[in-house]
Amino acid sequence: MNVLVVNTKAYREGTGKNALELAKMMEKVGEEYDVKMIIAVQPSDIFMVAEEVEIDVYSPHMDAIEYGSHTGWILPQAIKKAGAAGTIINHSEHRMKIEDIFMAMGKAREIGLKTIICAGSVEVAKAVATLKPDYVAIEPPELIGGDISVTKAKPEVVKNAVGAVKEINRDVEVLCGAGIKDGRDVAKAIELGAKGILVASGVVKAKKREEVIEEMARAMIR
Amino acid sequence: MNVLVVNTKAYREGTGKNALELAKMMEKVGEEYDVKMIIAVQPSDIFMVAEEVEIDVYSPHMDAIEYGSHTGWILPQAIKKAGAAGTIINHSEHRMKIEDIFMAMGKAREIGLKTIICAGSVEVAKAVATLKPDYVAIEPPELIGGDISVTKAKPEVVKNAVGAVKEINRDVEVLCGAGIKDGRDVAKAIELGAKGILVASGVVKAKKREEVIEEMARAMIR
Amino acid sequence: MNVLVVNTKAYREGTGKNALELAKMMEKVGEEYDVKMIIAVQPSDIFMVAEEVEIDVYSPHMDAIEYGSHTGWILPQAIKKAGAAGTIINHSEHRMKIEDIFMAMGKAREIGLKTIICAGSVEVAKAVATLKPDYVAIEPPELIGGDISVTKAKPEVVKNAVGAVKEINRDVEVLCGAGIKDGRDVAKAIELGAKGILVASGVVKAKKREEVIEEMARAMIR
C-alpha cells in the first residue's frame, strides 16, 4: 500500500490539539482511499494522538539510548509505550551520527518500531539502505520547505535514489520528500518509483488541509 | 515550601505507567507532609502523567526553539500544552550551550514554565543564577548516581553554591542533587541552605519507593 | 593598551600564507600606533604564524579536554606549544556548553592562555563574566557579518554589556564585535567603554587591508 507521511515538525499548526485534528483528517481520508497514513508528532503529543486514532503515529526522532541515566533524551521504549508505531531517523533538521543511526536501527528492530531514515543525497540514501530501514526518505536539503518539489526540480534524484537503494536491498522502500505540494507532485513521485511521500508544510500549513490530504491520497492510488 | 524533585531519567522504573505510579505516590506524600512535589518525566509521558496527578510535572529538558521547522527537538510550547509546569535545563546528562540556556530561559518565562537549571560547580551555579531561573540545582558530576551524597562528601559545595547564587540574586533558590539517598541527606541539604533536593535513582530505583519519599518529605519539614 | 583582535575565521583570505601576511601587517601597524594586536588563525596555522610575528596569535577555539584519548579535538596544551598566546571561547559560530566554558577557562588559566569569551547578549556577557576571562566580546548575533556595526545599530548593547560585566568583575574587559567596518565604529566602541574590538570580514575581506587596520588603530588611540 502506498504511504503518505505527514511530519508536523514543531509547527504551531501541528502541536497539541492541532496535531490530533490533523491525525483525524488523515485517518478519514486514508480509509476512504486505502492509503497508508503516518503522522509524525512531537514526543509529548504521541500519547494523546495515538489514543484517539488508528493510523500510525511516529516520533520525529529518537536517540540511540537504552534504559538508564539519559535525562532529556528520547528513549525508544518510552515512545513505543506512549503509542508510537515508528520513528523518523536522521531528519535534515536533526541529523545523526552514523553509529547512532546504526544503534537506533537495532533498537527499533528489537522493540518493534518502524523506521524512516532521511537522506539528503543519493549517496547517503544508498549508505543508510545498508542498515535496512523500512523506508528511506530522499530529500535534497536545498528543496526542503521550498515551493518547488523534488519531483519537478530534480526528478533524477528520486529515480537514482530508488535505483541505489534497491541495488543495496530490494525490501527497503523509498519515500520522496522536499517541496511536495499537490497531487501532481505525488503522482510523479510514485511514477519515479517512490512508495510514497514525506510531507510537512505542504499539508500542515495548508489552508485547506483536508482537501490537500485528499488530493494527495487520490494521486497515490491512480 | 520546601521542594522534592524526582527525575525519572530514562529509567525503566520511571517510564510509562511506572512514571504515573510514582507520581501518585509523590502526590499522596506531598499532601500529607505539605512538601512541594515535582516529577520530571520523559516528554512522551508528560501528558499521561499530568492528566492524572495534581503535582507539578516537569520535562527533563527542552530545546531553545520557537514554533517552526525543528523536527525532533523538544518544543517549549508543546510540553506546556501537554501539561508540563516546568522543565529541567542543562542536566549533567544533557548539557546546554550558554546561549541556548539564555534563550530557553526567556522562552520559559514568556510561556509560563518554571525552570531548574543544573550546575556541576559553584562557579557555574553562580553564572547561571544571573539568568534568573526559579531554581539552581547543584550537582558535582563526580557524585551523580553514586552512593555518597554531596551533603556528606562536599557539604561546602552546597553551602558555597547557596552563597554564590544568593549573592547574584536572592530570589533564586538552590536545590541539592547528586547522591541523595535518605532523610539524613535531605535534612542536611536543608540545613546547608538548600530549598530542596533533586533526586533520581535514590527514589526511582529504590525498593520501597513510597517509604523513601515519605522519609525524605519528613526530613524536609523538620 | 587598547586591543584590535582580527578573527580570520575559515576565510580563504585568512588561511595559510594569507594569515601570515595579515599578521605581519598587523604587527607593523601595531608597533606604529601602540595598539595591542591579536590575530586568531586556524589551529593548523598557529605554528607557522607564531614563528614569524611578535603579535599575539590566538586559536579560534579550544575544547574542554585534557591530555588523553580525544582524537580530533583541539587540545589546549597543543595550541599553547604551537605558539598560541590565547584563545577565543564560545564564538557565535562555535557555541559551547556552559560547563565546557568553565572547564576551558580553568585549563587556560592553568597553562597560561589568555581568553576572549564571546557573548551574543548583555545577559550572557554578564553570566560569562563571572568566570573571569580576560575579555568578553559582545556580538549581537543578528549583526555579525552584516554591514551595520553594533555601535551604530545598538550602542546601548555595548554600553549595557560594559556595565553588566564591570558590575560582576572590574578586571574583565569588554570587546565590541559584530559589523565593525571602519575607524568611526572603532572610536564609538571605545567611547562606549569597550577596551577594543573583535573584527573579522571587516579586515580580512577588505580590499585594502593594511589601510583598514591602520584606520582602526588610529581610531583606537584618539
Next chain:
Amino acid sequence: MNVLVVNTKAYREGTGKNALELAKMMEKVGEEYDVKMIIAVQPSDIFMVAEEVEIDVYSPHMDAIEYGSHTGWILPQAIKKAGAAGTIINHSEHRMKIEDIFMAMGKAREIGLKTIICAGSVEVAKAVATLKPDYVAIEPPELIGGDISVTKAKPEVVKNAVGAVKEINRDVEVLCGAGIKDGRDVAKAIELGAKGILVASGVVKAKKREEVIEEMARAMIR
C-alpha cells in the same frame, strides 16, 4: 604496500615535539621495511611535522565546511595547506553525522586529501564503504584502548568487515584498529585481509616506541 597508521590522539607523548620525534622514527622504519607510514597529529602540529618528514601526515579529523564563516572548525583546505596528506574521519572519539561524512568525503576528493573512515561495526563499515574512502578502519568500540586486540578477541569482525567492504567496493582497503599491541596482532590482521593497521596507545605510549614500530613493520611484510 601495507600501511601502518599511528594516531597520536591528544596524548602528551604525541603532542608538539613528541609528535615530530615519533614521525621521524616512523620515517626511518618505514624506509627500512618498505611499509607505508602515516602519522595523524593534532591540527596545530601538522605544519611542523609535515615540514620535517617525508611520511604522510594526517589530520585526526576535519569538519564538513567550505571556506567561510566557520570560526573554530577544522577547514579541509587549511590542513591541506599546512601539509596534511589526508585525514581520519569519524573516529570513535569524534563520530560524525552521516551527511557530514558524505560532504567531507566529497571535499577530500576535490582537494586531494586521502581518507580513513573509522567504523565500530561491520554494518557501519559497509555503510561508509559506499562513500568510497581510501580506507575503512574497523574498530569495535569496546576494544579501543584495551589490552586485547580485535584480531584476538573478535577475528571474525575483521574478516567480516573485509568481506562487507569488498562486496560494496573492491578498491576500498580495510585497516584493523582497536587494541593492536604487537607484531602478532599485526600479522593476524594482514592474514585476515586487512591492508594495515590503525594504532594509537600501542605505539605512542609504548616504552620502547621504535622497537614496537619496527616489530609491527616487520610483521607487516612477512
